[in-house]
Amino acid sequence: MTNSDELKNIFLFSELEDFELENILNFSRIKVYSKGEIIFFDTEPYIGFYGIIDGYVKIYKISPEGREHIIHLENSGSTFAEIPMFEKYLAKTNSTHCYPANAMSIEDNTKVIRVPESDFLSFLRENPKICMKMLCSFARRLKFLNSHIGSIILDDVTKRLLKYIVKKCECNCTDNNSVKECFECTIELDISKSDLASHLGTITETLSRSFKKLQNENIISVKGKLITIKNLTYIKKIIK
Amino acid sequence: MTNSDELKNIFLFSELEDFELENILNFSRIKVYSKGEIIFFDTEPYIGFYGIIDGYVKIYKISPEGREHIIHLENSGSTFAEIPMFEKYLAKTNSTHCYPANAMSIEDNTKVIRVPESDFLSFLRENPKICMKMLCSFARRLKFLNSHIGSIILDDVTKRLLKYIVKKCECNCTDNNSVKECFECTIELDISKSDLASHLGTITETLSRSFKKLQNENIISVKGKLITIKNLTYIKKIIK
């Protein structure tokens, strides 16, 4: 059963009162997707944004030539597809808007809530607290995109991969806000290598060669999905 | 003299009452920059976000190798450097934050207002209307970055350039919300070609070759800063 407690896992809703959560649940829909299922296509008319109660979702575009690019990888607690809500809000006329990209579940039992934009907008307008929450999550996403875009233009694939690994390690090495100094650190990839490639703005073959290069240079070791970074403190300095 | 009317040109402040604008003016600082002047470096401690009353500003990063990448080009009415405000808001401790990129005026007499984040945050928390404004402008920026990042990965430089030109033409061809069907359309570049190059994620030499290519294919004609697109309706279809 879905109850309002589950919703509190979603950052945007985490500080709401129970009665407010019940309210949101009343006008929203919960759905569970299995791995590989499409949540929406970029051709579908917009009917609300999503929150991830549990699971993993990729937001991606496909080029006319068929190449995929993952713009965002989001997991439990995140929301996505909020942007068209504000486009609709700004639009004078009652024009139709589409989802800005495709979304797919990349983990079994991915549980999401779909919140219709019109109900939520009236809620948002009366509630500065949740506005602030949303501003914070937008700010976080803007920050990510800003640095990601810079990285794609100014760094080569190997450096982008290294930055990705280091970031994952940093999350791993941080316990209740106290950063442990990690020399060696092992992480487990929670997405496929082909998803990682298209998230880093490249293709599987090139990613594979980058992994090889980092191993040859004795910076990391790879065993399946397990990646060990040898000297995190040193690596953090050189990727700056 | 700066009065509250000028502030209304800034989208974020456009719906505020005069007394609220006076209030903002009281805790903020106005400054005029000439072309090429630095507004802030990414090494400086964060002391507030900016609004452009009049002029043109580039927000950019420099790679260790010295290559520049322009993340945003903003002109009159826009705000920039809001992100660290929310990082500060979220941070429990009173940690210092830096500006996330460099900002430079790229037009003479660029007039900006700097709004200290702490004063503005308390203002924002009490004011859902301005929250909504800010959410809308964040949404607009996220949308731009999403499509820009996709374009950088999936399109070549020539296509990115063409998309840029078409977008400018569309702005030109739109008068009070009614879109004129334009067959031929001329725009004037309002930034230097080297700025355009680093905004498109490339270098001047490559941009120059892309301009040449589009001219050879008889898609555009270039006379200095004037660019004429020959068949806008057709071009819009092929760059989709």
Added chain:
DNA sequence: AATTGTAATTGACTTAAGTCAAAAAAGTTA
């Protein structure tokens, strides 16, 4: 108009990363 400086273009060369095709490894199902 001459001088100087900056911005843009062109050519020759190099390289990172993409394409295509095939093999190997890993994961899944019967």
Added chain:
DNA sequence: TAACTTTTTTGACTTAAGTCAATTACAATT
């Protein structure tokens, strides 16, 4: 465990776009 599918890796080749160097065009100042 065998058969099958999917994912990942490897090799050979191609290409878009970057680097470096030199030239040309444009703009500003005296």
